[in-house]
Amino acid sequence: MTATADRKVRSNREAGARAGGPVDSIDAAGLGRARAAGLVAPALVLVLAFLVVPAAWTVYLGVTDYRLTGIQAANPEFVGLDNFTAALADPDFRNSLWLTLLFVLGSAIVGQTVAGFALAWTLRTVPKLVRSVVETLVLLAWILPSSIVAFLWVAYLSGDGGTLNAMLQTSGTEWLLEHPMASIIVFNTWRGTAFSMLLFSAALGAVPPSQLESARLAGAGAFAQLRDVVLPHIRGHVLTNTLLISLWTFNDFSPYLLTAGGPNHASETLPVFIYNKALYGGQLGYGSAISFIMLLINLVIALFYVRLLRERR
Amino acid sequence: MEVRSATHGTPRQAHTRPLRRTVIAGLAASVALVGAACDRGSSTGANPTQNAGAKDVTLTITSNAIAGGKNAEEADWYAKYVIPKFTEQQKAKGVTVKVTFQPSGVDDEQYKTKVALDLKSRAGADVMALDGIWVGEFAQAGYLKPLTDVAGSGVTSWEGWSQIPKAVQANASFEDKAYGIPAGTDGRVLYFNKKLFAQAGLPANWQPKSWQEILDAGTKLKSISGVEPIQINAGTAMGEATTMQGVLPLLVGTGSEIYADNKWQGDTKAVRDVLTFYKQLVDQGLTSKNFQQAAKGRDQSFAAFAAGKVGVLLEGDYFWRSVVNPDQGANPMTSRDTDVGWAFIPAREPGAGVGGTEFVSMSGGGGYFLNPNTKYPQQAWELLQFLGSADAINALLAGSARITARQDVNEKVLAKDPMLTFVSQKVLPLTHYRPGLAVYPQVSQALQQATADIVSGKSVEEAAKAYSAAVVKAVGGADKVATS
Numbered sequence: 001m002t003a004t005a006d007r008k009v010r011s012n013r014e015a016g017a018r019a020g021g022p023v024d025s026i027d028a029a030g031l032g033r034a035r036a037a038g039l040v041a042p043a044l045v046l047v048l049a050f051l052v053v054p055a056a057w058t059v060y061l062g063v064t065d066y067r068l069t070g071i072q073a074a075n076p077e078f079v080g081l082d083n084f085t086a087a088l089a090d091p092d093f094r095n096s097l098w099l100t101l102l103f104v105l106g107s108a109i110v111g112q113t114v115a116g117f118a119l120a121w122t123l124r125t126v127p128k129l130v131r132s133v134v135e136t137l138v139l140l141a142w143i144l145p146s147s148i149v150a151f152l153w154v155a156y157l158s159g160d161g162g163t164l165n166a167m168l169q170t171s172g173t174e175w176l177l178e179h180p181m182a183s184i185i186v187f188n189t190w191r192g193t194a195f196s197m198l199l200f201s202a203a204l205g206a207v208p209p210s211q212l213e214s215a216r217l218a219g220a221g222a223f224a225q226l227r228d229v230v231l232p233h234i235r236g237h238v239l240t241n242t243l244l245i246s247l248w249t250f251n252d253f254s255p256y257l258l259t260a261g262g263p264n265h266a267s268e269t270l271p272v273f274i275y276n277k278a279l280y281g282g283q284l285g286y287g288s289a290i291s292f293i294m295l296l297i298n299l300v301i302a303l304f305y306v307r308l309l310r311e312r313r
Numbered sequence: 314m315e316v317r318s319a320t321h322g323t324p325r326q327a328h329t330r331p332l333r334r335t336v337i338a339g340l341a342a343s344v345a346l347v348g349a350a351c352d353r354g355s356s357t358g359a360n361p362t363q364n365a366g367a368k369d370v371t372l373t374i375t376s377n378a379i380a381g382g383k384n385a386e387e388a389d390w391y392a393k394y395v396i397p398k399f400t401e402q403q404k405a406k407g408v409t410v411k412v413t414f415q416p417s418g419v420d421d422e423q424y425k426t427k428v429a430l431d432l433k434s435r436a437g438a439d440v441m442a443l444d445g446i447w448v449g450e451f452a453q454a455g456y457l458k459p460l461t462d463v464a465g466s467g468v469t470s471w472e473g474w475s476q477i478p479k480a481v482q483a484n485a486s487f488e489d490k491a492y493g494i495p496a497g498t499d500g501r502v503l504y505f506n507k508k509l510f511a512q513a514g515l516p517a518n519w520q521p522k523s524w525q526e527i528l529d530a531g532t533k534l535k536s537i538s539g540v541e542p543i544q545i546n547a548g549t550a551m552g553e554a555t556t557m558q559g560v561l562p563l564l565v566g567t568g569s570e571i572y573a574d575n576k577w578q579g580d581t582k583a584v585r586d587v588l589t590f591y592k593q594l595v596d597q598g599l600t601s602k603n604f605q606q607a608a609k610g611r612d613q614s615f616a617a618f619a620a621g622k623v624g625v626l627l628e629g630d631y632f633w634r635s636v637v638n639p640d641q642g643a644n645p646m647t648s649r650d651t652d653v654g655w656a657f658i659p660a661r662e663p664g665a666g667v668g669g670t671e672f673v674s675m676s677g678g679g680g681y682f683l684n685p686n687t688k689y690p691q692q693a694w695e696l697l698q699f700l701g702s703a704d705a706i707n708a709l710l711a712g713s714a715r716i717t718a719r720q721d722v723n724e725k726v727l728a729k730d731p732m733l734t735f736v737s738q739k740v741l742p743l744t745h746y747r748p749g750l751a752v753y754p755q756v757s758q759a760l761q762q763a764t765a766d767i768v769s770g771k772s773v774e775e776a777a778k779a780y781s782a783a784v785v786k787a788v789g790g791a792d793k794v795a796t797s
Contacts, residue, residue: 006630050400068429070751073454160613165463177606194796262550266770281758285409 050140054266062289068282076285083289092265093290096273101252102181103188103269108249109242112191116196116241121226123197135197141161142194144287150257176259180267192249196241201238203237204230236309243305247298270294361465365691367549370403370691372696373430376442379418386529386641387442387709388416394708399699401693409691420611422552432456438695439687444679445484445495446553449751452487457482459490462509464694473701476719480746484681487509487749493682494701495718499564499629499741499744501674501792502655503527509624510654510663512537517654522671523662524566524590527625531599531776534624541601544614544626547591548605555764556757557675563587564671565673565745566660572748579757579794584763586661588776591767612643619644625660629677630736634715641713657731674744678718716741755787 021030031039059188062083066076119138123131141149159174175183208229217227231238255261261268261274261276268276270290278287322615364370374391378384388575391414403410424448431437433456443451451457460468468491474482477495485493507517513533521527531542535654546559564571569583578584586724593599604610604617615636617623626632637646637653647655658673660666666673681700699705706722714730716737717723727733747753766776783790 007341065455068426068433069450069754071453071456073433073450073456080346157546174603174607176608258608260550260608262548262608264548264765266769280422282429282754 008260032109055292058288058292058295061285062292064285066288068279068284070282072285083286084293086286087290092268093271093273095265096268096270099181099267100269103185103252104246104254105186106181107187107247108192111185112196112245112249113238113242114193115189115193115204117200119193120200123201124204138194138197140211141191146254146257149191150254153258157183163280177263180259180263184258184269187258188249188252188255192245195245199237199241203234207233226230238303239309244304245307246301250298250301251294276278323752330720361463361690364689366694367689368408370408370689370784371691372410372412372440372687372693373415373438374412374440374442374696374700375415375417377417377419377421377424378442379416382418383643384635385643386635386711388414388712389641390709392710395700395705396571398643398708399696399703402699403611403695408692412696414486420552421554429454429456432686435686437684437686439684439689439693440700441682441684442496442679443493443632443682444677446469446677446747446749446753447448448485448487448492448603448682449749450493450754453751456685457682459492460683460694460783461490463571463683463685463687464697464704468694471701473607473658473698474614476703476721478720481678481718483681483746483749494697495678495680496701497715498718499676499716500676500739500744501558501627501629501658502736502740503532503625503627503658504618504632505656506618506621506623507652507655508621508651509534509537513578513624519529519654520656521659523659525561525662526659528599531594532597533601537595537624540622540624541604541614541617542599542624543594544600544604544618544623545591545594546605546611546614546627547600547705547761547768548610549758549761549765550606550608551611552761553754553757554611555761557677558629559564560587560760560764561590561745561747562627562658562673563590563661563673565667565675566658566665568660568665568667568669570748571756571760572669572750572753576793577784578793579784579791579796581795581797584780585773585777588659588767588773591764592773595768600767605764617642619646621652630716630733631755633732634713638713670741670743674740676744678748680718735739752788756784757786758782 001230022169027033027036029036061076061077063080064076064081065072065082066071116151119134123134126134154176154225157175157223158174159165162175165171165173211229212225217223251271252269253275255269255274257266259267265273271294274287274290274294277283278300374395376384376387377390377393378387380388382527383386396412396414397466399412400410401758418426419427428437428441428443429451432451448457471494473494481495481498482491484498485491485495494558502519505519510517510519512532513536515530515533519530521530527543534540534542535536546554546555546564551559561571564578564583564587566610567583567586569578569581571578595602601614601617604614607613614623614626617634618626619637619642620755627634627703633649633653634642636642636644639645639647639649639651642649657671660671660673663671681697683690683693683697703719703722706717706719707726710717710722710726712729714726716727716733716734723737726781762783763776763780766779767773781794781796785794786795
C-alpha cells in the first residue's frame, strides 16, 4: 500500500468513526467487499502460487536431507533443524554472510548511493548535451544483460592483456583473483548506480529552488545547503532508494559470473554460496535451509527501513 | 488492517465470508497448480513398448559438445553423420524420425547439473552422453534406469557387447546392471613441451621416476621466464578435473586407492603426502596459482600449454585428441607431433604405487544413456545402438585415433597414433578406476576443496583435517573412513 493511500484510508476511517456510520464508508470505489475481493483474487492467487507456496516449500525442503542426485533425491529424510544448526556452525556460511554484508555496504549503501547522488547533483548544472550523454552511459551499464556485462568485465580485469592492466601499467595483475571482493564491489557500483541517479534526480527536482536561493543568500556553503535544505526534502527518497538497492544487492547473483565465488570462497556471497551448495554440490536440503535464512534476513532489512520511513512522519 | 477493523460493526460480517471463501479457493487453486507442476509426467512409467510402432518419431541427443568449441569433432559428428544417417536408416524402415542435437559447451560439472535437473523434472533429451562416474548417483536418484527396464530385455542381444571389454562396460554400469553403452576409455599421462625442456637442459625422452624428479624438472623450467613449470590441477573451480588429473593419480602413487576395504581415505598419510606434494609445487613457485584459482583456469592452462608457456601438464589422452590436436583441437598446436612429449606418471618413489608399481594412472570413460522418460524407448534404443556401432565410431574418428569402447575398432585405428598406442598398450595395464559408488562425487569435492586450501596457503595438516571431516559427513560415519 502506498503512503498516500494509507493516509487516505486512515482519514476516511476516522471520518466514518466520527459520523458513527459503518466503516464500510471507506469503500470509495463503490465495489462492495465481494467484488473488491474478486478484483484482487487473481493477484492473491499469483502471490500464493509463486511466493507463499514456494516459500513454504523451501521451509519443508530445509528440514530434509534432500539432494539433487543419489538416494536422498529419491527418498529424502526428515532431519529436523540439522541443516539450520549446520549452517550456523558452518564457517563457510558465516564467511559468506560477512562477504554479503561487505558487498551490500560497499557497493549499494556507499557505492551506488554516493555515486548516484553525486551524479544527480552535478548533472543539474551542466549543459543538457553533457547531461544526456552521461545519463545514457550510466543507464547503459544498468540495462545491458548481465552475461554480456560480465564478459566485458572479465576481459577488462583479466591479467592476460586486460584493459585495466594496460591503463594502470600493472601487467599481469589478476584483479579477480587478487582482489575479488573489491572487484565485485566496484563492478556492482558501476552496474547499479543508474537507479540511484534517476531517483535522486527526480527527488532533487522537488527541492524548491527558492529555499536553496535563500540559503545561498544567507551565506550557506554547498555542504550546509545539502545538509539543511536538500537532505530534509529527500530523506524519504534516500531511505526508499537504500531499501531497494540493499535488497537487490543482497540477492544479486551476478558476481558469480565474474568469480564463481572464488578463489577458494573469497567472493562467495550468499546467493552464490547457495548456488554452489545446492546445485553444484547437490545439497538441495541444505541450500533450502540457507535460502530460508536469507529470506528472514531480507524481511529484517525491509522491516528496518519501513520502520525508519514511518518514524519520518 | 482491514481485517482487524472488521470486529466493530455487524454489517461487515456478511461481506467477509465471500472474501474468506475467495481466499480459500485461491489457495486451493494455487496449491493445485503447483502440485500439477510437480507431478508433470509421473504417469510415464517405464514401458519399453510405448510407441514402438510409431511412424513419426522425434528424438533428441545431448552431449557436452558444441560446434566450434568444446568437443567440436563430436558435435560435428552428430550433425554431419549421426543425424542424417540415422534418419536415412529409419526412413528405409518407413519411419520418419526427426533427430535434434542439443549442444552444450560448459564445464563438466555444470553440464552434470543441467542434466540432473532435466531428469529430475522428467524432461531432457532422449539420449544423453554422460560421464560414467555419475551413473551411480543418477541411478540411486531414480533418474536413470537399467537399459533392460527402459528398452526391454532385447538390449542384451546387441552385437556390440561382445566387442566391449568388461572393465569398459563397467563405466556405464551400476551394481552390475548396464545403464548405457560405453563410449570408450582413457588414460592419464604427463605431457611436456620438448622445446622448453631443451631450453632448460632436460632430455626429450624425459621419464620421471619419482615425485621429486618432477619437482627437479620444474625447478629447471622455472629459469625460463614467462613459463609456468608444472600444471597439476588443483582447486574447486576445475571440479572433477582436479580429482582425476591431480589428486587421484598422485594418491595411487602412494600405494592407496581412494576407496579400499570398504573404507574411504580420510586424514591418512597417503592424503597428507599428496597434499604435501601440492604444497611443494605452490611454495616453490612451480605452478600457476592463477590457473588453480580462476573460474576458467583449466581452459587457461590448456591455452597456455598450446602457446608453449607450460612445461609439464598432467592430463588424459583427451588433451592430445581434442585440445592440442592440430586439426580439430580447442587449442590447436600445429607443432604437436614434434613438440609434445609424454611420460608415465611416476609413483611417489619407485615401487610405491598401488600393488608395488613404478608408474600409475587413472581411467574413466563416458557413455550414452537412455532417458527413462523418453516417449519412444525402442527408437531411442535404436539410436543408442547406432551411436555404438563400429561404422558410427569409425565415422567419428574420421581417420584420427582415440581409444574407443570397441576392440574391433581399436585394433584398426590405434596403430596410427603413437600417443594413443602408448596409452592403450602401456598405460591401461597399470591404470586404476574410481569406485562406482554414488557417494564418490561428494568425496571428490572434498578432495578438490583440500587442494584449494593448499593453494590458498593453508597448511597440510589443516587441509587434511578439514577434508577428513567433510568425508565423514559425506559417507555417513567415521567407521567408513580410514585414518592413520
